[in-house]
Amino acid sequence: MDNIEAENGSQTEGSTEQAQDVDYSQSGGLSGRLVQLNCSVAISSYQSGFLYNLGCDPKGGLHLHQAAMAKPMGLSYDGNGGLTMAGGSALVQFKNVLAAGEQINNTFDACFMPRHTYLTGGLDAHDIGIGTNGAPIFVNTRFNCLATVSELHSFEEVWRPSFIDALISEDRCHLNGMAMINAEPAYVTAVSKSNTIDGWRDRRDGGGVVIDVSRNEVVCEGLSMPHSPRWYEGQLWVLNSGTGELGVIEGLEGGMGHFVPHVFCPGFLRGLAFYKGYAFVGLSKPRYKRFEGLPLDQKLRDADSEPWCGLQIIDLAKGTCVDWFRIDGAIGELYDVEVLPGIKTPMAVSPGSPEANDLITFNKDI
DSSP: OOOEEEEEOSOOHHHHHHHHTEEEEEOTTHHHHHHHHTEEEEEEETTTTEEEEEEEOTTSOEEEEEEEOSSOOOEEEOSSSEEEEEOSSEEEEEEEOOOTTOOBTTTBSEEEEEEEEEEOOSOOEEEEEEOTTSOEEEEEGGGTEEEEOOSSSSOEEEEOOTTOOSOOSOOSSOEEEEEEETTEEEEEEESOOOOSTTGGGGGTEEEEEEEETTTTEEEEEEEESEEEEEEETTEEEEEEGGGTEEEEEEOGGGSSOEEEEEEEOSSEEEEEEEETTEEEEEEEOOOSGGGSSSHHHHHHHHTTOOOOEEEEEEETTTTEEEEEEEEEESOOOOOOEEEEETOSSEEEOOTTSHHHHHOOOOOTTO
């Protein structure tokens, strides 16, 4: 098994304590696979308050950089140095400030600096993407809608499910996931179709739906706490979190589709990204009441397995996990996963940290 070097950026007191009570392990081939794919991975954990950047150091070993963030949730990478994150009360847009061939500390070939912050207040924002105009579009879970930023207000509503009758501060259906196609929101996931405050908690098993945004119609139902819909290679992939399954929605061309599982992973699944025929899946431990009493419990017993927290890389052609990264100890919940192509060893800088104050960059060509 490879050794892993974990490096911390600026931290809060709580995140420092948690970082000391965490153990990391990984498959023997993980670093080699990341080198082969020429990519790294960003992972968010609202529980730890860290944005993790998992890559390889110049010597080929695994490297984990941790930057403290306020409740990091949804992640979106634009492929051109821009990483956007939904946080506790703000959306933060980071930019990689390093030019090709530049490094920090002879290690990091990408440094994501916070460059734009949109203060939204506590909207419980989940998945996030970038629209055609370059502005963030995010799942506003607290108000049961998709939203974008506003120059005046906390948000501007973009879309809402047809079964939600008012724009109101009540998490009714637990809208959470969003699949973008050509910089437009195409599909979303919700835990239920409930139209009463907190109604989704009573529909966690079997109440989950996928909604076609353009038609504003449910196109798949009967799911268990679905998350992280993603469009890849002409198919809509979804994490059926309450069963621990990665699968696709088939039959969409007929209007109403159905979920077809492809792989079982031992955890409550959230966070999904695709790259070069591989799915990068985030796993969490179902520790709290909202995650208990789901089909996942029995599936774990049937597999004689315990749930765990971390990342699994699934070979889609084989339908099996080929590499993994595991977190044990004080951290048991992740939210999102994003692949960073062409970046070997990334780091991120926390807004308001000493590093953000001290790292000055400018255009050297002028």
